[in-house]
Amino acid sequence: MSPPRPAPEALTRRRLLKRGLFGGALLALGGSAALATRGGLSLPLPPEGLQVLGPREYATLQALARRAFPPRPGWPDADTARVALTADGLLARGDPAVAKEVKDLLGLFDNALAGFLFAGRVTPFSRLAPEAQDAAFEAWRTSRLVLLRTGHQALRTLVYSAYYVHPAAAAATGYVPPEGFHDANAVAWKGEGPRPAPGPVTRKEGSTP
Amino acid sequence: MSGRIFTGDELTEDRVVTCDVCVVGSGAGGGVLGHELARRGLDVVMLEEGGYRTRRDFDMKEATAYPAMYQELANRATDDLAISILQGRTVGGGTTVNWCASFRTPPEILQRWRDVHGVKGLDEATLAPHWDWLEERLHIRDWPIEQANRNNQLLWEGLGKLGYSRGTVKRNVKSCAALGVCGLGCPTDAKQSMLVTLIPDAVEQGMRLFANVSARRLELDGSRVVAVHADVLDPRTDRPTGKRLTVKPKVTAVCGGAINSPALLLRSGLDGRGLVGKRLFLHPVVISTGRFRERVEAFFGAPLTVYSRQFIDRGPGKLGWLIEVPPIHPVLASVTMPGFGAAHQELMAQLPYANAVISITLDGVQPGDVGGTVSLRGESEYSRLKVEYPLTDFHWEGFREALKVAARLQFAAGAEQVLSPHSSPVVMRSEKDVALLDPAPYAPLMCRVASAHQMGGCAMGGSRETSVVDSTLRYWDADNLFVVDGSVFPTALGVNPMQTILGVAHWGSQHVAAAVGGRS
Numbered sequence: 105m106s107p108p109r110p111a112p113e114a115l116t117r118r119r120l121l122k123r124g125l126f127g128g129a130l131l132a133l134g135g136s137a138a139l140a141t142r143g144g145l146s147l148p149l150p151p152e153g154l155q156v157l158g159p160r161e162y163a164t165l166q167a168l169a170r171r172a173f174p175p176r177p178g179w180p181d182a183d184t185a186r187v188a189l190t191a192d193g194l195l196a197r198g199d200p201a202v203a204k205e206v207k208d209l210l211g212l213f214d215n216a217l218a219g220f221l222f223a224g225r226v227t228p229f230s231r232l233a234p235e236a237q238d239a240a241f242e243a244w245r246t247s248r249l250v251l252l253r254t255g256h257q258a259l260r261t262l263v264y265s266a267y268y269v270h271p272a273a274a275a276a277t278g279y280v281p282p283e284g285f286h287d288a289n290a291v292a293w294k295g296e297g298p299r300p301a302p303g304p305v306t307r308k309e310g311s312t313p
Numbered sequence: 314m315s316g317r318i319f320t321g322d323e324l325t326e327d328r329v330v331t332c333d334v335c336v337v338g339s340g341a342g343g344g345v346l347g348h349e350l351a352r353r354g355l356d357v358v359m360l361e362e363g364g365y366r367t368r369r370d371f372d373m374k375e376a377t378a379y380p381a382m383y384q385e386l387a388n389r390a391t392d393d394l395a396i397s398i399l400q401g402r403t404v405g406g407g408t409t410v411n412w413c414a415s416f417r418t419p420p421e422i423l424q425r426w427r428d429v430h431g432v433k434g435l436d437e438a439t440l441a442p443h444w445d446w447l448e449e450r451l452h453i454r455d456w457p458i459e460q461a462n463r464n465n466q467l468l469w470e471g472l473g474k475l476g477y478s479r480g481t482v483k484r485n486v487k488s489c490a491a492l493g494v495c496g497l498g499c500p501t502d503a504k505q506s507m508l509v510t511l512i513p514d515a516v517e518q519g520m521r522l523f524a525n526v527s528a529r530r531l532e533l534d535g536s537r538v539v540a541v542h543a544d545v546l547d548p549r550t551d552r553p554t555g556k557r558l559t560v561k562p563k564v565t566a567v568c569g570g571a572i573n574s575p576a577l578l579l580r581s582g583l584d585g586r587g588l589v590g591k592r593l594f595l596h597p598v599v600i601s602t603g604r605f606r607e608r609v610e611a612f613f614g615a616p617l618t619v620y621s622r623q624f625i626d627r628g629p630g631k632l633g634w635l636i637e638v639p640p641i642h643p644v645l646a647s648v649t650m651p652g653f654g655a656a657h658q659e660l661m662a663q664l665p666y667a668n669a670v671i672s673i674t675l676d677g678v679q680p681g682d683v684g685g686t687v688s689l690r691g692e693s694e695y696s697r698l699k700v701e702y703p704l705t706d707f708h709w710e711g712f713r714e715a716l717k718v719a720a721r722l723q724f725a726a727g728a729e730q731v732l733s734p735h736s737s738p739v740v741m742r743s744e745k746d747v748a749l750l751d752p753a754p755y756a757p758l759m760c761r762v763a764s765a766h767q768m769g770g771c772a773m774g775g776s777r778e779t780s781v782v783d784s785t786l787r788y789w790d791a792d793n794l795f796v797v798d799g800s801v802f803p804t805a806l807g808v809n810p811m812q813t814i815l816g817v818a819h820w821g822s823q824h825v826a827a828a829v830g831g832r833s
Contacts, residue, residue, distance in 0.1 A: 174655050176662075197551060198386050201697055238654060245653075245736050250393060253736075253758035257394045264647040265388075268661075269376035274643045278665040279612045281373035282492050286500040290369040294318040295516045302488070302502040302509070 144214045145230035150189045155196035156203045157210070160230075162188050164214040167230040169263045171237050179276040182267070190266035206262065209255050213244075316351070316516040318404075320365050321525025324545045327557045330521070332358040333829045335541050335562035337528045337577065339363075340406020341814035342798030343568030344507025344515075345447075349822035351518035355829055358521050358560050359512075360541065362573075363403035364548050365524040367508070371498030375644040378497035382410050384572070391685070391702045395757035396597060397648070398700065399765040400570065403498075404524050405508030407570070408811060411765075412495045412617040412640065413484040413504055415453045416808035417444055418816065425678060430803035431775020433784040435820065443819040444812065451485040451505040453812070462491070462614020464638045467605070467668050469619045471722035472636075477623040482637075484615065485811075493613040493640055524548075526558050529694045531565060531581035531794070538565045538794045542694075564793045564828045568818075571767035571800040575687040576698040578771065578781075578788075578796075585771070585781040585789065590687035592772045594677045594805035595702055595764035599712045600639070600649055601719035602660075603668040603728035610665050616640035617809075624718060625675055625807050632679070632711025634672040635807055636719070641667055649761060651738040660732075670722055672715030674708070677769065677804035682707065684805075687770050704762065709755035712762070720747045734761040766810050771800040785824035786817075795825050 145163040154162055169187035173179070195203040214228045229240050244256040267273050274280075291300045336347045339361040350357045366382055379387035382403040389398040401407035418440065426432040447453065458469055458481055472479035489503040502509045516522060525546040532540040545556040567574045575590040583589060621636040639645075641664065650660050677684050685702030720731045724744045731746075733739035736759055739749050754760065774780025777789040782801050788794040799814045806813055 171654055173658065176655070176658055179658065194380065194386060197380050198388070199697065202385070202388075241653065250757060254394045256736075257758050260653065261388065261397075261648050264657075265379075265644055268643040268647045269374075269379075271374075271376075274375070277643045277646075277661050278610075279643050281494070282613070285490065285492060286368075286372050288369055288372070290367065292365065292367045292369055293513065294320075294365075295316050299513055299517070 143231075144228040150186065152189065154189075154192050157188065157192045157195070157207065160214065161207050161210040162192065164210045164230045165191055165259075165263065167237065168241065168259060169267065171234060171241065172260075172263045173267055180270060180272045185267050185270040185273055187263055187266045190269060191262050194262070194266060206258065209258060213255065213259065316518065316520040316522070318365055318516060318522045318524065321546050321548045321554065324523070324526070324554075324556055324558060327559075329559045329561065330358055331561045332356045332521075333562065334358070334564045334566060334825060335360065335560040336566045336568055337541060338406065338568035338570065338573070338798060339404050339507060339512060339522065340401060340568065340570060340798065341408050341507065341811050342570075342818045343566070344405060344408065344511045345815050345818035346566055346568060346797045346822050346825060347520050347522075348511035348515040348518075349819060350826055351515040351520040353826050355826065356519065357515065358523065358562065359515075360526045360528050360543055360558070360560070361404050361522065361524045362527040362546070362569075363401070363406075363524065365404045366409070366498060368498070368500050368502050371494070371500040373492065373494045373497055373500060375497060375642055378410070379644065382498060389572075389700075391700045393701075393757055395704060396595060396702055396762045396764055398572075398595065398767065399763070400572065400767055404522070405506045405512065408506035409498060409504075409508045410496050411809075411811060413486055413615070414617045414620075414637070414809035415448075415483040415485050415812045418813040419807055422678075422804065422806050426773070426803050430772070430780065432773055432803065433775060435784065435817070440816045440820060443816045447812070447815050447819060451510055451815075452487040453483050453485045453505075455481055456484045456615055456618040457481065458619070460491070460615065461618045462493070462611070462616075463607070463609045464611035464614070464641070464668050465617070465619040467603075467609065467726040468621075468636070468638050468670060468722065471726035472619075472621050472623075474725040475722060477621050477722075479619060479621050482618050482620050484618065489615065491613070491615045493616060495616050496640060496642070523558060527553070528569070528577055529580060531577065531583070533581070533791065536791050538562070538791060541565055564795065564825060566795040566797045566825055567771075568796075568798045570798050571770045572687050572698065572700060574796055574798055574800040575770035576689065579687075579689050580694055580696065583788065583791070586777070588772065588779070588781050590770055592677065592683055592769040592803065593685040593687055593700070593702065593767070594769040594802070595685060596673045596766040596768070596805050597676065597702070597704070597708060597712075598671050598673050598763045598765065599716055600734050600761070600763065601670045601672070601716050601723060602650060602732045602734075603670070603723035603726070604663055604730040604732075605666050605668060605728055607727075608665045609668045611638070611641040611668060612664075622807065624715070630679060630707075632674050632676070632707060633807065634674045634711065634715045636722070637671050637673065639669055639671050641669055649734065649763065651732060651734065651736055651761075668723060668726070668728065670719040672712070672719055673766070673807075674711050674715065675805055675807035679707070684769055704757055709760075712760065713750060713753075713755055717747050717750050720744075720750065735759060736761065766805070768799045768802040768805050768810055771796045772803045773801040774803055786821040787824065787828070793828055795821070795828070797821050797825065
């Protein structure tokens, strides 16, 4: 029997972002400022405003969402589901330090210099042709560097979570919450007066809705 | 005496309260402990970082449930994101959002705790009356196979056809309508969680519960905890309001679960000679997704009612596992199903035809398997916690073999296609394709791993040199500090942990109560 051994490579989110900063250092040393600051996609900002993401990060995430959710009959597309705006709301609800890391990650993902260093391309992700965007994101998934696979996982989880919380997206999969069971006016007992009775059950125990 | 539940929006000024016992956390451990102490007439204050959500809030939507009732909006994960971690964060803790599976602790696990880790006085016979009481009060009953949803029936059939052991799972429900939304909060209060059972009982007995209150630090004077310092959170944003709640108890019980309890101790400078946060066990899970010709609708019906422990013990040096099925709702499915773009959409479009088999691996019982670690990123009271869990060849071998068994089960039950959890999935169309799992890549983020059970981090044991708490759940180096939750488990269990946490807390409450009047 061989006892468990430590994983050979355990790069973390934090180290991923350090790599992003390292890219910034390379930029300063190598005189590649023009490459690193190449403009990405620009999108109109939502009228509600953004809480966490900046305009470029918002556009980068929405560009990724458009590839994640191509038009399909009966399904909301990425713009209808407002994926990047929903993601912004989720990030605002969570730990500010995590939001900062995601912002940095999106910056790295769309950064032309990082693209050049990691993949040999000089165009920001958000300005690539659709097929090239797919290939760029796929390259992060299959990378030998755990740090890029971590970034892929983080961005993928964010866009999927933000899309499938949309009621139309959830319904498109076939799931619609059972009706007639939720009582939004139920009493929330806090210790004052008698405890309320259990909620109504309108179906036989064990039956499937 | 009647107690009260307070929420963050009611705490508009700094407050200092005194009590006999401060219980930090309201889940399976804290809920039982608070009840047992209040029942004894003790003055109990319970702190819960999450909100006070009740059936009026349980609208059966993932969009509502995950951000409101799970740690880190259901995005908690190991530091490298290789293992996603589902963990409750609401009044009632995990018992409010879990899938109701109730198992007594396997006897061999209790024996291991005694023989290997030196735990004293905790065996089947000792725990039996505690479990008897809990099973009666929480209505823990068998859920007959006739009432199983199709997702569970498929597992039952697959297990039968392959000749594997199988059983039905007991559930803590009363008048359950089998809506399938246990993980999103029960809208009919059928689930007999701490939220609707022992916590209200305790409040009626005088317990004060403060929700939206985040315990940041324990203040010590010598070897005694003299205060618990907490931030009040805004229930709408989860951000600190700037108001503080200070609790001055005779005794403190930390019940925040296997990740937050070690983090609180570490923030308080209590590292247990380097042992706090160590031996974290996650029951790492791999998921095999099957597609059937018939509608399975795994999002409806009682979520988890069939199990098999056929492969829980594969012998020395091998990772064993428990087999069950999960509910499959869109958001959870989307992040666990492989692929991207149109291919992923096509999988999601087939959701009503999907069945999933989860293999829950039993970690911490093999020599050298020390699990993971909870630590802090910095020194301050507001340092973020970090969860690390190295996945090694030992784990990957177990995951691979578990996926092979799961695929065979699904084909035996009639699956027309089975997908592995690899980021580029192995696609199997018949039993003969199962061999394709052998050469697949097994590495972090190449093969998805999840956890819904967290244990360890403040291990109980017979020696202060090897454990964080003693066999009465008392922190070795403090007179009036206890840890009462799944973090005290010296190993994982190989079954869903709720009932073990309930039982250990019910048993351990006597020690906490005794400490109020002086050291027992």
